[in-house]
Amino acid sequence: MASTPGMIERLSGGDLVELRSDVGPAPKNVGALLVLDDADAAAVEQALRTRLAGITRLRHRLVAPARVLGPPYWLDEPSFAVRDHVTRVRCPAPADHDALLELAAEALTQPFPPDRPLWRAVVVDGLQDGAVGVVLVMHHVLSDGVGGLSMLAALADPGTPPASHLPPRELGLRPGPSASELLTDRAGRLARAAAALPASLARMRRGRVELGGHRRGAGAPRCSLNVPTGARRRLATVDVDLEEVRTAARRRGATVNDLLLVAVTSAMDAVLRARDEDVAALVVSVPVSARRPTGSGTTGRVGAAGLGNQVGVMRVRVPVRGSLPERLAQVAATTRARRLDDRGASAGLVGPVFRLLVAVGAFRWLIDHQRLVSTFLTNVRGPVDAVTVAGARVRQVAPLTSSPGNVAVTFAALSWAGRLVVTVVVDPDVVADPAVLADATGEALRELVRD
Numbered sequence: 121m122a123s124t125p126g127m128i129e130r131l132s133g134g135d136l137v138e139l140r141s142d143v144g145p146a147p148k149n150v151g152a153l154l155v156l157d158d159a160d161a162a163a164v165e166q167a168l169r170t171r172l173a174g175i176t177r178l179r180h181r182l183v184a185p186a187r188v189l190g191p192p193y194w195l196d197e198p199s200f201a202v203r204d205h206v207t208r209v210r211c212p213a214p215a216d217h218d219a220l221l222e223l224a225a226e227a228l229t230q231p232f233p234p235d236r237p238l239w240r241a242v243v244v245d246g247l248q249d250g251a252v253g254v255v256l257v258m259h260h261v262l263s264d265g266v267g268g269l270s271m272l273a274a275l276a277d278p279g280t281p282p283a284s285h286l287p288p289r290e291l292g293l294r295p296g297p298s299a300s301e302l303l304t305d306r307a308g309r310l311a312r313a314a315a316a317l318p319a320s321l322a323r324m325r326r327g328r329v330e331l332g333g334h335r336r337g338a339g340a341p342r343c344s345l346n347v348p349t350g351a352r353r354r355l356a357t358v359d360v361d362l363e364e365v366r367t368a369a370r371r372r373g374a375t376v377n378d379l380l381l382v383a384v385t386s387a388m389d390a391v392l393r394a395r396d397e398d399v400a401a402l403v404v405s406v407p408v409s410a411r412r413p414t415g416s417g418t419t420g421r422v423g424a425a426g427l428g429n430q431v432g433v434m435r436v437r438v439p440v441r442g443s444l445p446e447r448l449a450q451v452a453a454t455t456r457a458r459r460l461d462d463r464g465a466s467a468g469l470v471g472p473v474f475r476l477l478v479a480v481g482a483f484r485w486l487i488d489h490q491r492l493v494s495t496f497l498t499n500v501r502g503p504v505d506a507v508t509v510a511g512a513r514v515r516q517v518a519p520l521t522s523s524p525g526n527v528a529v530t531f532a533a534l535s536w537a538g539r540l541v542v543t544v545v546v547d548p549d550v551v552a553d554p555a556v557l558a559d560a561t562g563e564a565l566r567e568l569v570r571d
Contacts, residue, residue, distance in 0.1 A: 128301065128305045129193055130190065130191050130193045130305070131191050131193065131194075132428055132429065133475075134428065135428055135429050136475060138260040139182075139259075139261040140483075141487075141524070142259070143484040143524060144351070144484075144524070145349070146351050146522050146524060147230070147522070148259065148260045148261075149229070149230075149232075149257050149258065149260065150263075150519075150520060150521045151228060151256045151268075151519075152520055153220070153517070153520060153543075154255075154272075154275075154514055155251055155515045155517075156252045156254065156510075156512040157251055157512055157513045157515045158249075158513075159252035159511075160511075161244075161245035162208075163511070164509060164510045165206060167509055168243065168254065168275065169202045169203065171275055172202065172206060173200075175274055177194065177262060177263075178205075178262075179197055179237060181195060181197045181236055182195075182234065182238070182261070183195045185299075185302055189302040189303060190306035190309070193297070193302075197236065197237055205240050207242055208244075208245060209242060209245070210246045211244065211245065214247065214248045215247050216248055221354075221355040221357070222355075224355060224518075224520060225354055227242050228257055228355075228520050229352060238262055239259070239262065240258075241254065241256045242254070255520075256271070264407070264428070267429070270427065271427070272502070273503070276507040276508065276514075277507070277509060277511065340402065340493050340494040341399040341400070341401070341402070342491065343392055343397050344392070344395055345391070345550065346491070346526045346527065348488040349525065349527070350549055353547060353548070354545075355546075355554060356543070356544045356553075356558035357516075357543050358541065358544070358559075358561050360540050360565050360566070360569075362538050362539055363538065365379055365568075367569075368568050368571075372452065373452055374448055374449075376499070376535070376540070377406065378455055379448065379565065380497060380565075381404055381436055381438050382444055382447045382448045382568065383562075383564035383565045384495065384531045384561055385404065385438040385447075386447075387544075387557045388402055388557070389402070390560045391551065391556060399440060400441055401437050401439045401440060402438055403437050403438070403492065404436050405493040405495070406434045407432070407433060407434075409432075434455070436451065436454055436455060439451075445568070448568065486525075487526065495527055495529050495530060496527060497530075497532075498533065499533040499534075500534050501534075501535050502517065502534055504538070505537060516539065517536045517541065518534070518543045519533065519534040519541070520543060521543070528546060528547040528550035528551060529545070529551060530545040531543070531561070
């Protein structure tokens with residue numbers, strides 16, 4: 121099967137940002153932790169091997185050609201073997217949720233070999249109450265949060281298992297493109313980019329509204345939670361009723377994300393006050409997806425359209441003084457004014473700047489010393505109905521993420537089948553116990569619901 125320029129799957133601008141901004145020491149990985157009730161670990165492992173092997177992108181590796189030939193592209197890995205990526209471990213004694221979170225943190229912080237498909241899945245047996253855990257981790261270059269949901273959906277029952285047992289020739293493996301094909305492809309992309317320049321500039325102007333600009337005095341305050349981080353991470357989770365949070369947000373003219381912004385900054389403020397640090401506000405970076413989740417479970421081959429990164433950024437200054445309802449009113453007004461029909465427009469501003477900083481070797485220094493944001497909060501809406509994997513009910517899904525630079529505390533939220541789970545990710549050398557932040561986040565959410 122000969123390759124043609126049109127079939128070369130280059131990294132998008134958003135993908136390039138995630139790849140080139142991975143400057144360590146913690147790898148830029150994302151994923152999810154699933155807890156299954158009364159599951160058979162061997163059956164779960166087999167289901168994962170069968171279904172994940174059929175997702176097209178997961179059979180690919182990245183190839184970085186000479187700079188003159190353009191950005192990296194995806195290519196079929198002829199030696200792909202799903203057993204190299206899906207493994208099963210058994211805890212020596214019935215393990216609780218904290219032990220499962222420790223294992224998930226370890227899987228999250230292990231870098232991937234750059235010449236292999238950039239993902240792994242670990243099935244964890246031996247949990248309390250007969251539960252089975254599934255830790256699914258991939259490099260952020262593979263997908264943003266919304267795209268990652270399509271991978272989770274591919275695991276769910278029912279589904280038609282893809283033909284992962286077929287030999288490579290029947291899977292349609294493509295040979296790598298030649299240098300002339302890469303040059304032709306690059307020339308075509310540059311021509312299309314030049315033709316789209318007026319529209320791109322207009323989108324950048326809209327993106328300034330979403331991003332929030334950088335007014336004098338609008339940066340993040342100096343505090344002990346913004347120091348250069350290491351390679352380790354620890355996790356804790358908060359699990360609350362989604363409908364209660366949604367009702368409380370609707371009652372106050374806000375969104376679920378607005379409530380989360382107030383809750384996570386309230387938790388950070390509690391930690392800072394315990395350290396005798398007083399700040400008036402904290403700045404949260406919120407990713408804004410240019411696409412919306414469908415909520416449907418799509419099995420089979422998830423290609424480039426299903427994965428990839430299509431994300432902008434919204435910086436939100438959240439006050440930490442006054443009552444929680446007062447803070448929520450201010451946040452809701454801020455985000456309402458910044459919400460665009462053209463979601464993710466700020467990517468056109470952030471992406472080129474990041475890539476330039478990486479190219480000149482300044483990105484690592486910048487993120488270790490930045491004062492633009494205090495923390496990150498990502499929030500993804502999953503399916504509304506309960507799902508099963510290998511006949512076992514998925515009790516909980518917790519999102520996994522890791523941020524580089526001097527952001528020692530990160531929050532990731534995911535709604536799934538009536539529950540809202542917030543994962544708190546910390547550098548343990550900066551915050552020893554993430555449960556302190558998780559408890560404070562949960563208490564703030566419950567207070568907003570009660571009020």
